[in-house]
Amino acid sequence: MIRDPLLRAWGTLIVLSLGSTLISLWHWPPGFSAVAGMLILTFAWLKARVILSYYLGLNAAPFWRRGFGISLGIFCLLLLGLYLLPGLF
């Protein structure tokens, strides 16, 4: 197991980046693109949190880490809503 937090953060970012690319390249059955979209945006939110916490050092500032996490989460939900909008009508 990788003990260095920075190395672990880098490894997490690589896995999440490759994971979201593979999800996008996967041929999803009709009607499941919403699931793919949800996964891709969840991965994007997780990647942003890793960068803020470990690269930018917000792990040492829990108030701001939580604030950025919640704000970016709401923003990703907005993007998901806009992405799913055409399927609703």
Place this chain on the structure above:
Amino acid sequence: MSETSVLDELPGDLMIWVLIVSELLVFGAGLAAFLSVRASDPVGFGAAQDALYRTGAGINTVVLVSSGALAAWALRLRDGAQRGAARLALVVAALLGVVFLAIKGFEYAGKAADGIGWDTHPFFTFYYLLTGFHAAHVVAGVIVLLLVAWKDAPRNIEAGAAFWHMVDLVWVILFPVLYLLR
């Protein structure tokens, strides 16, 4: 008696955080506008998106987050008084930034060869605007990284690395929205 503010908890200079939030708001507005316009023509946007090279953009993501890790590493090395290693990490981080730009350049050249321009479809207007603006930040970031490798005071490295992480942060949200959401 000293009063501490919650702002004091933020690592590094307050102004770099003001810059980070400003950039997130600008790119965030661009991405929200992109998905709003897409809602009126999802089929056309999907067809245009299929012209993008997703694997190349995925590789570029790996390049950029690796470069970010090196920039973060550089600050740790400098704090540990390992100046030479810190400078080397910053220069390699900058070189990875150049690799990112080279891959982006190939991507743009491929689009141009296929006759795809910014006015081919509204998708490409957003694509060139958002990725081009981000690439301009990468160019600035490469210069900043080289500058702080030269003037390597810990405070300089912290600010330079934070700018580079902001470029990283924007990309990890921009990349999935433009390239991956089908």
